[in-house]
Amino acid sequence: MKHIKDLREFIIKLEKEDLVHIVDEEVDWNLEIGAILRIVNEKKGPAVLFTNIKDYPKEWRILGTPVGASSPEDKLYGRIAISLGLEPDANAVEIIEQLSTLRDHKLISPKVVATAKCKENILLGENINLLKIPIPYLHDGDGGRYIGTWHTVITKTVDGKFVNWGMYRVMLHDEKTLTGLVVPTQHIGMQFAQWKEKNQDMPFAIVIGTEPAIPLISSMNVPYGICEGDVVGGYFGEGVEVVQCETVDLQVPASAEIVIEGHVSINELCDEGPFGEYTGFMTFASKQQPAFHVSAITHRNNPILTVVCPGKPIDDHVCMSLSLAGDALNIFRYKNLPVLKTYIPPTAALHLLIITVDKQLYKGEDLIADIAKAIWTDKVGTLIPKIIVLDKDVDPMNMDDVIWSFSTKCHPERGTRIFPPTAVFPLSPYLSKQEKHERKSATIIYDCTFPNDWESDFIPQKVVLESLWPEEIQKKVEAKWEKYGFSFK
Ligand SMILES: Cc1cc2nc3c(=O)[nH]c(=O)nc-3n(C[C@H](O)[C@H](O)[C@H](O)COP(=O)(O)O)c2cc1C
Numbered sequence: 074m075k076h077i078k079d080l081r082e083f084i085i086k087l088e089k090e091d092l093v094h095i096v097d098e099e100v101d102w103n104l105e106i107g108a109i110l111r112i113v114n115e116k117k118g119p120a121v122l123f124t125n126i127k128d129y130p131k132e133w134r135i136l137g138t139p140v141g142a143s144s145p146e147d148k149l150y151g152r153i154a155i156s157l158g159l160e161p162d163a164n165a166v167e168i169i170e171q172l173s174t175l176r177d178h179k180l181i182s183p184k185v186v187a188t189a190k191c192k193e194n195i196l197l198g199e200n201i202n203l204l205k206i207p208i209p210y211l212h213d214g215d216g217g218r219y220i221g222t223w224h225t226v227i228t229k230t231v232d233g234k235f236v237n238w239g240m241y242r243v244m245l246h247d248e249k250t251l252t253g254l255v256v257p258t259q260h261i262g263m264q265f266a267q268w269k270e271k272n273q274d275m276p277f278a279i280v281i282g283t284e285p286a287i288p289l290i291s292s293m294n295v296p297y298g299i300c301e302g303d304v305v306g307g308y309f310g311e312g313v314e315v316v317q318c319e320t321v322d323l324q325v326p327a328s329a330e331i332v333i334e335g336h337v338s339i340n341e342l343c344d345e346g347p348f349g350e351y352t353g354f355m356t357f358a359s360k361q362q363p364a365f366h367v368s369a370i371t372h373r374n375n376p377i378l379t380v381v382c383p384g385k386p387i388d389d390h391v392c393m394s395l396s397l398a399g400d401a402l403n404i405f406r407y408k409n410l411p412v413l414k415t416y417i418p419p420t421a422a423l424h425l426l427i428i429t430v431d432k433q434l435y436k437g438e439d440l441i442a443d444i445a446k447a448i449w450t451d452k453v454g455t456l457i458p459k460i461i462v463l464d465k466d467v468d469p470m471n472m473d474d475v476i477w478s479f480s481t482k483c484h485p486e487r488g489t490r491i492f493p494p495t496a497v498f499p500l501s502p503y504l505s506k507q508e509k510h511e512r513k514s515a516t517i518i519y520d521c522t523f524p525n526d527w528e529s530d531f532i533p534q535k536v537v538l539e540s541l542w543p544e545e546i547q548k549k550v551e552a553k554w555e556k557y558g559f560s561f562k
C-alpha cells in the first residue's frame with residue numbers, strides 16, 4: 074500500500090495516471106470555476122488544477138474535484154483509490170471491502186512534530202483577511218463563498234479527551250469570520266453542545282489540502298470517541314504528523330496547505346446557505362449557524378485550496394457511496410447477517426444501498442426485518458433510506474442485472490417492505506417540510522429474492538447460458554464460435 078503524504082505528491086501521482094488537468098488560463102472565482110467543475114463532473118473528467126485565478130496572485134492555486142469519478146471506466150474510482158494507497162483501477166466492491174475493515178484496524182495516534190510547511194506563512198491579528206484566499210462562489214444562488222468543501226474541521230470535547238476530525242461545509246461570512254453547518258447529531262454538534270453547556274466558545278482548526286486520505290476519512294462514519302486521525306494512522310500503520318496551532322490548543326496535520334484557527338461562538342449566529350448539494354438539488358438556507366471567529370491563518374508558500382462543487386451525481390460525494398457501503402458491510406457482518414456484497418451506485422446520491430445475500434446461511438425468522446434493524450439503528454443508516462436485496466448470484470454493480478432482478482423478482486406487495494419513520498438526513502428532496510424539520514421519515518427495502526417456502530421445483534430457473542444449457546454444449550459452442558463467422562466474441 075502506497076501512503077501518499079501530502080497534496081502535492083497526490084497531484085504528481087494523479088498526473089502520472091492522467092487523472093488531473095492543469096488550467097493556466099485565467100478563471101474567475103465568481104461562478105466560472107463552479108461551472109467548469111460542473112461540466113467536469115458531468116463528463117467524469119479528471120481533477121482540475123487552476124493556476125491563474127482572477128483578482129488573486131498566481132501564488133494561489135485551486136485543486137477542483139479531487140476525488141470525483143474519472144473516465145475511462147476502469148479508473149472510475151481512481152482518485153479515491155490513490156488517496157487510500159490502492160491501485161487506480163480498483164473497482165467499487167474492492168474499495169468497499171477495504172473500507173469495511175477500517176473499523177477493525179488498530180488505532181495509531183498522531184505524531185507531534187515541532188514545525189511544518191503549513192507554518193511558512195503565519196497571519197495573525199490585523200493580517201488576518203480571509204478575502205485574500207481565492208474562495209470560489211460556486212453555484213448561482215449559494216448563500217456565499219464556500220471555503221470548506223473538501224477539508225477537515227478539527228474540534229474537541231471540553232475535557233480534551235476526544236478530538237474529532239470531520240468534514241462539514243464552511244462558508245465565508247466576512248474578512249475574519251466564517252460560518253458552517255454544526256448539525257447536532259454530527260460529532261462536531263455533540264462537542265459543541267458540551268461547550269455551550271460550559272458557556273465557553275469552542276476552539277476549532279480547519280485544515281485544507283492535507284494528505285489525501287485525511288479529508289476522505291474525515292467524511293467517514295468513525296464512531297463517537299474515536300479520532301479520525303487515529304484511524305488514518307492505523308490504516309497506514311504510521312501516525313499522522315501533526316503540529317501545534319498558533320492560537321488554540323489543537324494540533325493539525327503537518328501536511329496541510331492552509332490552516333484556519335479560531336473559536337466557534339456559542340452566542341453569535343450567521344446566515345448560512347443555501348448551497349447546491351450532493352442530492353443534485355439546491356438546499357434551502359439552513360437555520361442560522363454559529364459564527365466561527367478566526368484568530369490565525371497559516372499556509373504553505375504557493376498554497377492550494379481544494380474545492381468540491383457538489384451537484385447532480387456523480388460528484389466527489391461518490392467517496393461516501395463507497396465508505397457508507399463499507400460501513401454497512403461491516404455492520405451486517407458484525408450482526409452475523411449473511412450479506413455478501415454491498416454497493417451504492419454513484420448516481421444514487423447516497424440514497425440507495427444494494428446488497429446481495431446468501432439466504433441459505435440465514436438461521437433467523439425474518440431476514441429483511443433483521444437487515445432493516447441492523448442498518449436503521451446505526452448512524453450510517455440515516456443517510457441511506459432505500460435498500461435493494463438481491464440473491465447472491467447477482468452482481469450488485471451491474472445495473473442491467475439489478476433492474477432485471479428488481480423487475481422480475483420483487484413482489485409489488487410482499488417484496489416491498491416499508492419501515493416506520495426513523496432518523497434520516499434532512500437533505501432528501503422528496504421529504505415534506507415537516508419531515509425535514511423533524512428529521513424523520515419512513516424507509517424501504519425491496520426484497521428481490523424468492524420466498525424461502527417455495528418448493529424447489531416451483532422456483533423459476535434463469536434462462537441464461539450458464540444455467541439452462543448443458544456444460545458440454547456450452548463448451549462446444551465456445552470452441553466453434555469462430556467457425557460460425559460472427560464478427561463479435
Ligand atoms: C464533500 C462532503 C461534504 C460534506 N458536508 C457535510 C456538511 O456540510 N454537514 C454535515 O453534517 N456532513 C457533511 N458531510 C458528511 C460528513 O462528513 C460525514 O457524515 C462524517 O461522518 C461526519 O463526521 P463525524 O462522524 O465525525 O461527525 C460531507 C461529506 C462530504 C464528502
Ligand SMILES: [Mn+2]
Nearest residue numbers: 237238260295
Ligand atoms: Mn467523528
